[in-house]
Each structure stands twice: as structure tokens, then as C-alpha cells.
Amino acid sequence: MKTPIYLDYSATTPVDPRVAKKMCDCLTLDGSFGNPASRSHQYGWEADKLVEQARKQVAELVNADPKEIVFTSGATESDNLAIKGVAHFYKKKGKHIITCKTEHKAVLDTCRHLEREGFEVTYLDPEANGLIDLEKLKAAMRDDTILVSIMHVNNEIGVIQDIKAIGEITRERKVLFHVDAAQSAGKLPIDLQDLKVDLMSFSAHKVYGPKGIGALFVRRKPRVRLEAQMHGGGHERGMRSGTLATHQIVGMGEAFHLAREEMAADNERIRMLRDRLLDGLKDIEEIYINGDLEQRIPHNLNVSFNFVEGESLMMALKDLAVSSGSACTSASLEPSYVLRALGRSDELAHSSIRFTIGRFTTEEEIDFAIEQIHQNIGKLRELSPLWEMYKDGVDLESIEWTAH
Amino acid sequence: MAYSDKVIDHYENPRNVGTMDKDEANVGTGMVGAPACGDVMRLQIKVSDDGVIEDAKFKTYGCGSAIASSSLLTEWVKGKSLDEAAAIKNSEIAEELELPPVKIHCSVLAEDAIKAAIENYKEKQGK
Numbered sequence: 001m002k003t004p005i006y007l008d009y010s011a012t013t014p015v016d017p018r019v020a021k022k023m024c025d026c027l028t029l030d031g032s033f034g035n036p037a038s039r040s041h042q043y044g045w046e047a048d049k050l051v052e053q054a055r056k057q058v059a060e061l062v063n064a065d066p067k068e069i070v071f072t073s074g075a076t077e078s079d080n081l082a083i084k085g086v087a088h089f090y091k092k093k094g095k096h097i098i099t100c101k102t103e104h105k106a107v108l109d110t111c112r113h114l115e116r117e118g119f120e121v122t123y124l125d126p127e128a129n130g131l132i133d134l135e136k137l138k139a140a141m142r143d144d145t146i147l148v149s150i151m152h153v154n155n156e157i158g159v160i161q162d163i164k165a166i167g168e169i170t171r172e173r174k175v176l177f178h179v180d181a182a183q184s185a186g187k188l189p190i191d192l193q194d195l196k197v198d199l200m201s202f203s204a205h206k207v208y209g210p211k212g213i214g215a216l217f218v219r220r221k222p223r224v225r226l227e228a229q230m231h232g233g234g235h236e237r238g239m240r241s242g243t244l245a246t247h248q249i250v251g252m253g254e255a256f257h258l259a260r261e262e263m264a265a266d267n268e269r270i271r272m273l274r275d276r277l278l279d280g281l282k283d284i285e286e287i288y289i290n291g292d293l294e295q296r297i298p299h300n301l302n303v304s305f306n307f308v309e310g311e312s313l314m315m316a317l318k319d320l321a322v323s324s325g326s327a328c329t330s331a332s333l334e335p336s337y338v339l340r341a342l343g344r345s346d347e348l349a350h351s352s353i354r355f356t357i358g359r360f361t362t363e364e365e366i367d368f369a370i371e372q373i374h375q376n377i378g379k380l381r382e383l384s385p386l387w388e389m390y391k392d393g394v395d396l397e398s399i400e401w402t403a404h
Numbered sequence: 405m406a407y408s409d410k411v412i413d414h415y416e417n418p419r420n421v422g423t424m425d426k427d428e429a430n431v432g433t434g435m436v437g438a439p440a441c442g443d444v445m446r447l448q449i450k451v452s453d454d455g456v457i458e459d460a461k462f463k464t465y466g467c468g469s470a471i472a473s474s475s476l477l478t479e480w481v482k483g484k485s486l487d488e489a490a491a492i493k494n495s496e497i498a499e500e501l502e503l504p505p506v507k508i509h510c511s512v513l514a515e516d517a518i519k520a521a522i523e524n525y526k527e528k529q530g531k
Binding site: 307386 | 463
């Protein structure tokens with residue numbers, strides 16, 4: 001076992017050795033280093049061929065047409081391109097955008113930016129389990145709504161939104177629908193022939209590909225138009241200029257190809273490991289699972305350990321690499337906005353730990369994690385005045401705290 | 405975000421963790437912070453008749469730096485007079501533990517805690 005044990009797969013994943021190998025073949029003089037846009041010689045043609053193969057691999061994972069795949073520097077850029085691109089192109093049609101409070105910052109900050117430009121954004125509240133109520137979405141839609149952006153799987157709590165149903169609603173009202181699928185592609189089956197989704201963001205580094213490359217699906221039938229955000233040469237059908245990074249794209253293609261082949265088997269094993277972890281923690285008093293347990297990817301477990309603060313737990317779990325919704329661990333000293341949006345109290349948001357499992361996690365690592373957690377929760381609760389008060393039957397709500 | 409060895413040491417080898425009887429005449433209790441902020445420190449001191457802190461205990465809900473700050477404080481106040489203890493500055497705690505800027509507020513809270521404990525003791529004597 002390599003320590004610290006990596007249980008933070010939702011933050012990033014190691015590149016699969018098979019992917020790395022393919023990427024290395026595109027770098028040096030003896031590899032396919034050419035500029036894919038060089039139309040006039042073999043170096044360019046070869047690189048272009050590899051890019052188009054990779055484009056096909058990405059498209060195949062989600063049953064899209066390769067022509068609908070635009071390569072970007074990552075899901076953050078894809079989100080920016082989708083949301084700003086649509087807003088600016090269709091601004092004469094309307095100025096209203098709908099999204100959700102639990103979206104990734106790449107979506108939320110982009111929407112905030114558009115608000116400064118004069119767009120109006122509605123940020124929907126999810127239910128306590130993290131899922132969107134479709135009636136509330138319908139109620140929020142206006143005549144001047146041009147875009148709805150809802151992520152497929154949430155990065156913090158792993159819950160799965162019903163994008164099939166949402167697509168039916170938006171298409172009926174002729175509103176464009178963007179989905180951030182950074183955390184779902186390669187983990188859940190996605191069929192863009194079936195889903196009425198107009199734009200979808202992908203990330204390579206969440207599915208054992210390299211960091212710094214992603215893609216945006218832009219539907220052709222019915223056609224979605226975008227204002228490009230990167231100019232300079234007209235690459236990617238004018239939607240995203242910039243020399244294509246062959247090695248990055250090949251890496252993403254191979255990662256998506258492997259995901260397609262191995263998704264079912266990986267998921268079964270990962271679900272077993274996640275459930276093993278959950279079983280191992282069930283006997284701990286006062287723990288809360290954040291987010292719906294059923295409508296959730298098998299890779300994610302987000303737990304609040306009441307009366308123990310998240311960062312101290314992470315410090316104590318020094319042989320595990322995890323993340324927390326605790327304020328102390330975010331630079332802004334505010335607790336997780338996702339957990340707050342679920343209606344979780346600040347205390348429970350401060351006490352949360354996110355465990356995410358992946359392709360290289362072993363049973364041994366899970367058992368080790370369970371043991372470490374048990375030992376340290378006990379110790380930290382011994383240190384905690386809140387645990388003592390709880391055990392003494394004191395109602396913590398009744399205390400007047402001297403907050404500074 | 406690596407912790408200083410000293411911060412880790414206070415967690416791995418806790419000292420003075422515990423609870424005194426807050427109703428005892430010569431015990432002062434200070435509880436500062438709030439669960440909503442992610443920081444609650446409870447500091448208790450047992451004061452001798454000649455105004456010297458004989459014993460100190462703490463319990464803290466908070467990050468590693470908060471735990472270490474309050475733990476260190478209990479070590480420092482033992483054997484000091486009330487005035488000496490009240491004079492301890494948060495900057496001294498922060499320096500000793502090598503706290504990064506984003507964690508300085510933990511040392512401030514510890515300073516608040518000892519002052520609150522001393523005030524509580526004095527109030528009880530004043531009755």
C-alpha cells in the first residue's frame with residue numbers, strides 16, 4: 001500500500017499507464033509531434049489523423065457525432081465556452097439563465113460574470129438530498145430564458161441529476177440545455193442520441209487522462225450556435241482557436257476509450273468498495289451521509305462526523321488523502337456552499353469528509369481507512385467539548401455562543 | 405498545507421485534555437467560539453488561594469491549529485499568576501506553533517479563551 005492512500009479521485013485521477021504511453025508517442029522527434037493544422041506535409045497529416053481518431057473515441061463514449069466535439073483546455077473552459085458562448089450569441093432572444101446553487105464554480109462564477117454584463121440568473125435550490133425538483137425548474141422558466149445549466153453528477157456529494165427529464169422540459173420550451181459532465185463521463189452511461197442535451201462539458205483528468213484537456217459537445221441537430229471565446233485561426237469549426245495539443249487529445253481519447261470498455265466492471269468493483277467503507281463506518285455514532293445515497297455514483301461517499309471538525313480529522317487521518325467541506329480547508333474560511341445549499345447546518349458542513357474511490361483503489365486500502373477513521377474519531381471526540389456536552393444531554397441549540 | 409511538527413505533536417500527544425467541575429469555587433471556565441464558525445474552545449483553570457494557576461484543562465472542536473493553540477495555552481498558564489496568564493499574547497502562541505497567516509485567528513481565540521476563564525473565576529470570587 002502506498003501511503004498516504006489516495007481517496008480523492010473526484011479531485012483528480014492518476015493518468016492510466018496505457019494512456020501515458022500513447023501520449024508519449026506524440027512528443028519527440030521520432031513521435032507524432034506535428035501540428036495537426038499543417039495541411040501540407042506528412043507531419044501534420046499524421047497528427048491530424050491521431051486527433052480525429054481521439055475525437056471519435058470521445059464521441060463514442062457518449063454516442064455523439066465526432067463533428068460535435070470541440071476540444072478545450074478542460075471542463076472549466078468548456079463551461080465558460082458553453083455558457084458565455086450561448087449567452088452572447090442568443091442575447092437578442094433573451095437575457096435569463098437558470099442554474100443551480102450546487103454547480104461547480106466554473107459554472108457559478110461564469111454566471112456571476114454574465115450578471116455583471118446585464119444577464120439575469122436564477123440559482124435554484126436543490127432539495128435536501130441534493131436533487132433538483134423538476135416542478136421548481138419549470139416554475140423558474142420564463143419567456144426570456146435562453147439557457148439552463150445543470151451538472152450531471154455533483155463533485156462534492158456525487159448525486160445524479162435527472163438530465164433526461166430536464167432535457168425533455170427544456171426542449172419543449174425551446175431553451176438550450178447545458179450539462180457539466182466532468183464527474184459523470186466514464187462513470188455513468190451517457191447517450192446523447194437519447195438525451196435532449198444541447199451542450200455537454202467533459203474533463204480528461206477525472207477519468208485517468210491528463211490534466212489540461214477537455215471537450216465540449218455542441219449539438220448539430222438541432223444546431224446550437226456559440227460565440228467563440230478564444231480567437232485566432234478558427235480551429236474547431238471556429239468555436240475554439242488554438243493549435244491542437246495532439247498528445248493531450250490522444251490522451252483524452254485513450255482515457256475515454258478505456259472508460260467505455262471498463263466502465264461496467266470498474267463500477268461494480270467500486271460500488272463494492274464504497275459499500276464496504278460505508279459498512280465499516282455505520283457503527284460510529286452521529287454520522288450523516290450528505291446527498292442521496294441511491295441517486296449517487298458509486299465512487300462517492302461524503303460523510304459528516306458530528307462534533308468533530310473536518311480539518312482536524314484530515315490532519316489526524318494523515319495516511320489518507322481526502323477532502324473536506326470544512327471552512328478551514330477552503331481559503332475563504334467559509335464552509336462548503338454545496339452542503340449549505342442542501343440545508344446542512346454550518347456545524348455539519350464543517351465536519352464533513354469526502355471519500356472518492358477509483359480504478360486503483362484496493363480492498364486493503366479501504367480496510368485500512370476504516371480502521372484509521374475509527375481510531376481518530378474516538379480521539380477527536382475525546383478532545384471535543386461539543387461531544388462532551390452532547391453526551392451529557394445538553395441541547396447545543398440552546399447555548400449562546402460568543403462568536404468572534 | 406503542511407502542519408508544523410509542533411501542531412501535530414499536540415494532537416498526537418495531547419496534554420491537559422479534560423474537564424474540571426465548573427461549579428467548584430476555585431475553577432474558572434471560559435468557552436469561546438461557535439460551532440457555526442467551526443471553532444469552539446473550552447479552557448478551565450484551577451486557581452490556588454494565592455492566585456496562582458495550579459492546573460488547566462481544555463477541550464477544543466476545531467482544526468489542528470486550534471487544538472494546538474488551546475493545548476499550548478494550558479501548558480503555559482500552569483504555575484502563572486492570573487495577571488501573567490492574562491498577559492499572554494496570541495502572537496506568542498502563533499510564533500511558537502509556526503502558524504501560517506490563515507490560522508492566526510486560532511491563536512486569537514485561544515487568547516480569548518484564557519481571558520474568559522480568568523474573568524469567570526474572578527466573577528465567582530466576587531460573589
